[in-house]
Amino acid sequence: MPGLTNMDILSLVSDAIISITDEDIIFFWNRSAQNLFGWKENEVIGKKLSALAVPPERLAEKAKLEDEVKSGKIITGIETAWLTKNGNPANLILSLILARDKDQNIIGSSYIINNNNETKPAGEALIESEMRLHAMMQSSTDAFIIADKDGTIISTTGVAQNILQYTEQDLKGKPLSVIIPKRYKASHEIGVQRMIATGKANIIGKKVGLFGVRKDGSEFPLELSLNVWNSGKKIFFSAMIGEIKIATIKRNTSFLSNFKKTGEKPRKNSLIFSEDTYPDEPETVASRLSRITMDSSFIKYRRKAEELQSENTRIALAYKAESEFLATISREFRDPLGSIIGFCELLKRKTHGDLEKKQEQYIDTIHKSGKSLITLIDKFELKRTGAEKIHLVMGKIFVIEIINETFNLLKEKALEHNVELTKDIATSFNLINADKKFLNLIFFNLMGNAIDFSSGGSVHITAKEENTMARFSVRGSGWGDIPKKIDDYSVVLDKENIPEFVISKKLVQMHGGKIFSERKDGDLLITFIMPIEVKKRGI
Template sequence: MSGQITDGNFTVPKSDKEPYIEYEEDCAEACERSPELTNRLLQAITKAQCEFITNTKPSELFGKLLENLLFITDSEYGFIGEVLYDPADSVYLKMHAISNISENEETRRFYKENVPADLEFRNLKTLFGAVLTTARPVISNDPDNDPRSGGRPGGHPSLNSFLGLPFFSGKEFVGIVGIANRPGGYDENLIRFLQPFLTTCGNITQAFRWDQKRLRAEESLRESEIKNRTILVMLASGIVTIDEKGIIQDFNPAAERIFGYSAEEVIDHNISILMPEPYHSNHDKYIQNYLRTGEKKVIGIGREIEGRRKDGSSFPLELAVNEMSIGNKRMFVGVLTDITNRKDAEMSLIAAKEAAEASNRIKSEFINVISHELRTPLTVILGNTPLLTDSKNMPESEEIAEIARDIEEDGQHLLTLINDLLDISKIEADKMQLNSENLSVPLIIEEAAATIKPLASQKGLVIETQTENMRIKADPVRMKQILLNLLGNAVKFTDKGSITVRAFPYQNMACFNVRDTGCGMCDEDLPHIFDVFRQVDSSSTRNASGTGLGLAITRRLVELHGGEISVESKLNEGTVFKFMIPLAKEG
């Protein structure tokens, strides 16, 4: 049997342990022989996976798994443990669930003494040690005469048969399941049957490990933040203590650095020496008013004020004041932080933000003006191009006729690009106006589909529509633009199959799906598909023309209508765009 131990040295390097998977191929056959037990096994696995979401205690979760395992295998007792390594890289087993083997006073005492919380097993000269050091199953139906057994300690119940099974997370050996005393013993068919159970144990163990790593990282981060914050306060904050009359009693080194005074220069002087007007003249009134009325304007409330340095210059301060009593005296402790750099940074950010906004406005206005200037002569050109392509006026030279057709085709494409630039510049400048009406969803979809169908027919594609009768509050021109953009994209990137437009109501929204059977997109492209000037860069789509503005405009038009848009896609399988528009209110 694989896993025989013949050497007294059981230290096995981690890298030598590979998953023992030769039984997995026959799992289905083993399951078919016992459908009732299979059902119980699957129920136990499913319940454990669901409970893992809310249960953060491995002992409770593995305890339930062990209980089901003993029932399914008709075993008397067992354990589920995690494989760990100590600092010396020696392997040991930490128990997450173990049966109570108490049968009488002797075994109860043995169990109490040997099975405390966080039980660990390090004796490798045992049957489970053979599993631990080889990462392979161990079947022993005569444990007393098995050379791998280390004997049975006093108080331990009899051991008639034993099955030890390793479980893995990927290729990492993470734990062991052990069960004992099954009538008739254990065989390899049972190992095959239990493979799904072992896989679940491996996955849950690894998930607990990840969760513990996350908690440790979060705790370490919190400790680091507290430590850093404490250091910063200690280094940067000035601490000034005054009495009821506003006379300075203490002045720490940080306060000396902030104000430029030494402690000797300010102690026994009024705190107003550190304040510019109007605070300088009114400070004593603030204290007296608080002592008389109890009304807190600064005490216990952080605020920003102005301070005055020894050289007379003013600067921004962040002040927090707390009250304390020493004997019969009431004292006030102020914690002060020079926030000059922070204020300068805030002003710089504000200036940078205003400059960026101004730059964006200039850019949008420039695009808007240039687009209008380009569209005017282009409209004239396109208006006269039919005179060249008309059969009555067609030049005799086929070459010239081909050039005329190219002019018309490229001119139309250029006009589309200019219109897209105008739309995006209007949206960014908040100048896009919607003329909302109550629109029939079936009608607007049919109109858009009819416009695209000639282009789809050229590629042998079929456009199908499935709509329910409902009305939306939307701009008819922009709504049609949304549908045409999505349908046009679907036709552009679909070489065979079909395109389906579906609309249905959900709560107070009309939901639209535009699905195609085209080339689809990679997962890494999906988060950027609605970005301005973004085009999917793959071998399937890189030859498609456009500015990359169509979907960006579509998303913003949907949002202007108070809706949302999303996309789902798989490479070489197709794409579906989903968007919602609010339904028109009845009446």
């Protein structure tokens, strides 16, 4: 048992303290525990804590905490709910330490418990801190949004309200998702979850280019820098947003294409077209016009990108359905057919007696028919590429045009990931005969995937002729991480879980081409070659 003096002190502290043996038997219960839970000391000593105050759904959690403290972990600030004497749940914050006797032998564990409702900053202190925050937010010249860990907006600055065209009351208590375009919601949620789980976030501390949604539903490009901070036990996000003026983007796009020539590299982790590089000018009629045109072209490309994405889904589904159908058919047919053929062969051996000539002839026919059906199934198996349902519409395509088109489609995604898109197209290489939509989809898939894997860095595409073949390569600096996980660079393209690769491979094959992956100075390089002049194939 712990030394008496200590126990006397413990009995007086304002935290509830409960000590239990390894068998969960309560051997210490202080006055605050009595106040918190309602049971007196003499009612609980010798009883099991789990049977008394812990609801059934929390038993596993309790056992886990006790295991963890025994393994040397520090357990503190665990939010949970236990039951009081009158059967009501009480929201608690638990800390757990090992209970030792005066010779420092471990004799069990001690819970130090606070009532969760009482530990929140209360009274004047809270009001004062809220007022200070409010005053600070309203006088700020930056566009700030503060949200809690569940993504509920707590406070916004006037500038943020102006950008988003909401009032303060409109935004307070709303989920962050109201100001995020629908298509980002999934990745936003994943990011927040990862952030809470691991304490790490991909975009924390960086500037990223994104889109925001105004009150009227219209979208606008913005740059976002996100920070996370803890206040007591709570996690908060603060986002500083800045509207990107379209005119600024235009200018900086030319900056983007220029720095290749000059060799000037953009700063890492900084948005290439930030406003401080190019101070904004008053909007003229011309720039307003160009803004409207840019706005609509943004939307046009986004729609096109979404269309291509749904084309991916269509191909994947067609492939999956067909391949599942064929797999089932082939399995269901193979076994009985194998049996028919096998028994014919057994009969033909005449181990169980001779056969009449006619009988032998019939069995031969059954055998042959079975065999021909098996051959047919084998053919289906080979054709399980799923590509048969997709028809190519061949035509002459300008290589530069289709690559530029892909760049436009991916511009928004590249902004989001702070990735630089570059190209190197051989001047002599003008035309290719291919299906425009699908060739576009191949580039879109490969480059889009390369961007997805990147945060900063670049995605580079090259195109050239080699005799009668066209050779296209996509190199992504962020891709370097994939093969590390799967050892072999050459099998990257066959990873079923990267549909962009699987679909691109099929589309390249349908064009009579080949696709392969290789290592290049630590990066992954995906190359596909296809005939420049493709004969129309009857598939």
